[in-house]
Amino acid sequence: MKGKILGIHHVTAICGDAQTNLDFYTQVLGLRLVKKTVNFDDPTAYHLYFGDTAGTPGTLLTFFPYPDGRSAQPGIGGALGFAFAIPESAAEYWKQRLTQHNLRFEEKGGEIEFKDPDGIQVQLVPTRWQRGEAYGDSTVPTEFQIRSILRVTIPARDATKTENLLSQHFQAVKQGEDWVMEDGSRIRIHADEAMPFGHGGHGSIHHIAFRTPNDAEQEAWLEFLQTSGYRVSPVMDRNYFHSIYFREPNNTLFEIATDGPGMAIDEDAAHLGEALRLPAQYESHRELIERSLPPLRIGAPAKR
Ligand code: ZN
Numbered sequence: 001m002k003g004k005i006l007g008i009h010h011v012t013a014i015c016g017d018a019q020t021n022l023d024f025y026t027q028v029l030g031l032r033l034v035k036k037t038v039n040f041d042d043p044t045a046y047h048l049y050f051g052d053t054a055g056t057p058g059t060l061l062t063f064f065p066y067p068d069g070r071s072a073q074p075g076i077g078g079a080l081g082f083a084f085a086i087p088e089s090a091a092e093y094w095k096q097r098l099t100q101h102n103l104r105f106e107e108k109g110g111e112i113e114f115k116d117p118d119g120i121q122v123q124l125v126p127t128r129w130q131r132g133e134a135y136g137d138s139t140v141p142t143e144f145q146i147r148s149i150l151r152v153t154i155p156a157r158d159a160t161k162t163e164n165l166l167s168q169h170f171q172a173v174k175q176g177e178d179w180v181m182e183d184g185s186r187i188r189i190h191a192d193e194a195m196p197f198g199h200g201g202h203g204s205i206h207h208i209a210f211r212t213p214n215d216a217e218q219e220a221w222l223e224f225l226q227t228s229g230y231r232v233s234p235v236m237d238r239n240y241f242h243s244i245y246f247r248e249p250n251n252t253l254f255e256i257a258t259d260g261p262g263m264a265i266d267e268d269a270a271h272l273g274e275a276l277r278l279p280a281q282y283e284s285h286r287e288l289i290e291r292s293l294p295p296l297r298i299g300a301p302a303k304r
Pocket of ligand 1: 209
């Protein structure tokens, strides 16, 4: 028996300058910074979480800033970009907003496509589908806000193998070009037999995490992956959720993360992202960690 997959939990990427990244996702795209913490595997680097007002799983986009790193080369082993859902009537608003921020975009089949400051391909897709809740202090008015991650595109030399994982084990259903999971979020496979291997760096999508409801379902997944010949990590306590990691058949890093305990486990829901939160194992090193991290200015008040 294996556990359930509900949909996308979060997408984690690597950026260069933390302040540039923070300004772009909060001031231009209007997301909320819902957690300011460190990379649990390397506490000298930040881990910034953006999302809806509550940091609901499925709305989360997270970044590890590595200002001294090299630029990424997207390819096998990574992801090619992600799409946010926007309300159906919000396309004109977003085109104007991107223009005001001097951001070049293209329109493809009703979707708006541009690159973030580190070169990650981002799409805005007008759709009736949404998860997540409006953020009252966003720089974007409620009726136009980005609410959640709709889709991630991954490259594959042999698409069938990844399609089998999605259809047989994630219970995803093919709709048009996309594999749609239970909560409506999607994976798109870009099949290309000649796709070169990518390498990490700023602008790379490090992994895609998928929602599972609880620890028991995650345990079932762990057993299933082990018995199916995948190399899978033990359960990692990420404070806000519990995670296991494995590489899918075309080598993109997948994570299966529990919906809980959630972003409010270590700070008040009204003040998410304002203070540096550290997991218990690093709390005694707080002073040293704070000194090693660059200061971050959390955006100007909302402009309407
Ligand atoms: Zn993750």
